[in-house]
Amino acid sequence: MQRRLLDVQGLNVSFPSGQETTVAVKDVNLQMQPGETLAIVGESGSGKSTLALSILKLTHKPSSVQALRMMFDGTDLLHLPERGMQKLRGKDISMVFQDPKTAFHPMMPLGKQLLEALPQGRRREKRQRALEMLSRVGLPDAERQMHAYPHTLSGGMLQRVMIAMALLNQPKLLIADEPTTALDVTVQAGIIRLFARLKRQFQMGMLFISHDLGVVAQLADNVAVMRQGQIVEYGSVERILQHPVHPYTRHLLQMAPRLGGTLPMIGGR
Amino acid sequence: MLSGKHLEKRYPWKRWVHSSGAISAVRNVSLRIRAGETIGLVGESGSGKSTLGRCLAGLEKPSAGSVFYGDLEIYSLSRREARFMRRRIQYIHQDPVDALNPYRTIGQSIAEPLWYFGVKNHADRRAAAARLLEMVELPTTYLDKYPLELSRGQCQRVNIARALIVEPEIIICDEVISALDVSTGVQILQLLKELQQQNGYGYLFISHDLSRVIQISDWIAVMYMGEIVEFAPAENFHETALHPYAQVLIEAVPRLIPGESIEALSSSTFETPQSQLTDVEGCPFHPRCPLATKRCREQKPVLRAVGAHRVMCHFVEP
Numbered sequence: 001m002q003r004r005l006l007d008v009q010g011l012n013v014s015f016p017s018g019q020e021t022t023v024a025v026k027d028v029n030l031q032m033q034p035g036e037t038l039a040i041v042g043e044s045g046s047g048k049s050t051l052a053l054s055i056l057k058l059t060h061k062p063s064s065v066q067a068l069r070m071m072f073d074g075t076d077l078l079h080l081p082e083r084g085m086q087k088l089r090g091k092d093i094s095m096v097f098q099d100p101k102t103a104f105h106p107m108m109p110l111g112k113q114l115l116e117a118l119p120q121g122r123r124r125e126k127r128q129r130a131l132e133m134l135s136r137v138g139l140p141d142a143e144r145q146m147h148a149y150p151h152t153l154s155g156g157m158l159q160r161v162m163i164a165m166a167l168l169n170q171p172k173l174l175i176a177d178e179p180t181t182a183l184d185v186t187v188q189a190g191i192i193r194l195f196a197r198l199k200r201q202f203q204m205g206m207l208f209i210s211h212d213l214g215v216v217a218q219l220a221d222n223v224a225v226m227r228q229g230q231i232v233e234y235g236s237v238e239r240i241l242q243h244p245v246h247p248y249t250r251h252l253l254q255m256a257p258r259l260g261g262t263l264p265m266i267g268g269r
Numbered sequence: 270m271l272s273g274k275h276l277e278k279r280y281p282w283k284r285w286v287h288s289s290g291a292i293s294a295v296r297n298v299s300l301r302i303r304a305g306e307t308i309g310l311v312g313e314s315g316s317g318k319s320t321l322g323r324c325l326a327g328l329e330k331p332s333a334g335s336v337f338y339g340d341l342e343i344y345s346l347s348r349r350e351a352r353f354m355r356r357r358i359q360y361i362h363q364d365p366v367d368a369l370n371p372y373r374t375i376g377q378s379i380a381e382p383l384w385y386f387g388v389k390n391h392a393d394r395r396a397a398a399a400r401l402l403e404m405v406e407l408p409t410t411y412l413d414k415y416p417l418e419l420s421r422g423q424c425q426r427v428n429i430a431r432a433l434i435v436e437p438e439i440i441i442c443d444e445v446i447s448a449l450d451v452s453t454g455v456q457i458l459q460l461l462k463e464l465q466q467q468n469g470y471g472y473l474f475i476s477h478d479l480s481r482v483i484q485i486s487d488w489i490a491v492m493y494m495g496e497i498v499e500f501a502p503a504e505n506f507h508e509t510a511l512h513p514y515a516q517v518l519i520e521a522v523p524r525l526i527p528g529e530s531i532e533a534l535s536s537s538t539f540e541t542p543q544s545q546l547t548d549v550e551g552c553p554f555h556p557r558c559p560l561a562t563k564r565c566r567e568q569k570p571v572l573r574a575v576g577a578h579r580v581m582c583h584f585v586e587p
Binding site: 043044155184185186187188189192211212213214215217218220237238241242251252253255256257258259260261262263264265 | 314452455485508521
């Protein structure tokens with residue numbers, strides 16, 4: 001059997017607060033094959049972002065991350081020291097965040113921020129690679145945008161720059177945390193198309209976090225539905241969308257925006 | 270009834286001594302909101318839909334054109350009359366938590382407008398706030414809570430209660446569910462619908478999410494670069510839309526069908542709109558339009574009736 005890209009078993013993440021402890025992720029198991037797109041779907045507070053951050057060991061302190069197993073491409077993340085994690089982050093595992101307007105340094109040109117992702121190599125070559133990547137993510141006028149400051153770009157264009165930055169080192173796993181939520185519907189459609197194309201071209205695994213089943217339907221191979229820190233349903237995207245078993249999955253599907261019809265009903269109204 | 274006639278809003282800008290100009294956020298828009306009716310206003314960010322909403326609500330004086338509440342022009346009223354007008358037109362903001370003062374209790378926030386409208390007795394105001402909390406289906410024990418103790422959805426209910434306490438006729442809802450979870454948003458929409466059925470409010474519902482707007486509106490107004498490019502009945506709008514931009518908005522709604530190849534969709538139309546600093550000659554949508562011809566680049570189409578729709582496009586024949 002092929003080596004798994006990600007294998008997480010019995011993951012628990014909790015945040016102590018005063019006398020009590022808040023458990024954000026409860027007993028989660030995940031497996032991803034190389035090149036697979038796994039979508040994590042849930043409403044706010046379901047623990048989906050915490051789950052993603054715990055894979056990168058970036059959860060806010062004080063937090064406790066415990067697992068039976070957490071393997072990434074043959075590396076044991078559980079016992080990897082912080083130095084090792086630093087080498088992984090941004091190289092083998094990279095991340096795209098929800099709000100592109102706050103993810104960039106506001107007073108540094110975009111080109112400089114992009115090149116920070118490439119620690120080694122000659123400046124000219126690094127620049128060349130960054131430019132190439134910017135044009136691959138569909139940013140017009142890449143040469144000029146390298147000197148631009150973040151506020152001069154629209155949200156959709158900035159999100160493209162962030163995706164380019166995440167892909168510069170050709171990661172094996174890309175974690176995208178609600179990458180289209182802060183964008184307009186039309187821009188969102190453009191970014192979804194971009195993700196669909198890039199995942200095919202780069203053959204990378206993608207952990208795609210979203211609250212919108214419509215976005216997930218077009219990108220994911222498998223879907224994990226999360227609620228209150230637990231995965232309540234896990235399966236292929238076709239099965240989850242066409243034959244949902246768990247009542248919560250059915251509820252989410254019913255609530256999802258769709259064209260036509262009337263407003264869905266809640267609570268037997 | 271609230272109606273805007275030939276509204277224009279320009280924001281002047283100045284970068285250097287020699288370069289200045291104006292951004293036209295709203296260009297020659299006329300729109301009427303009747304009591305008991307919902308108009309869904311859709312468009313991308315920057316299309317001017319919020320500016321139009323603010324002009325209609327009496328919050329932003331338009332550069333040209335007029336807004337009538339009944340037969341009163343709301344920007345030329347005396348202070349006393351303006352106060353009466355403000356009572357009738359209310360506005361609900363996008364971010365439910367930011368819209369509430371964190372240092373005030375829910376009860377204080379809901380009841381504050383009443384003080385300005387002459388209810389000086391504390392007990393009366395508190396009783397009214399309690400009644401409104403019941404109307405938006407929150408327990409009256411919330412009167413003494415602070416916004417941070419509430420969820421976003423509950424905060425939005427408080428905002429609705431605050432807008433309703435002055436007994437308005439027209440309510441402008443600016444992206445009221447964009448900051449909420451999907452099912453919380455549905456609950457808020459249900460509440461707004463029920464309140465409309467009970468009290469006959471007229472809504473202007475501003476949103477970029479066409480799928481939800483179709484579900485709750487009677488009419489749809491599609492806005493692009495400050496202009497309304499299509500105005501049509503909401504029923505089956507996703508099948509009857511005529512303007513190419515309306516069709517782009519419909520295409521952009523994610524479908525719940527796995528594997529449906531989104532890459533097959535036409536591409537250039539999903540890019541960001543062009544700069545509003547420069548005026549586009551001809552049809553404002555032509556740089557992104559898949560159908561654009563020489564005529565579209567040179568001649569600006571006018572809004573004209575095609576069946577029950579009103580459309581601004583050369584290609585749509587009556």
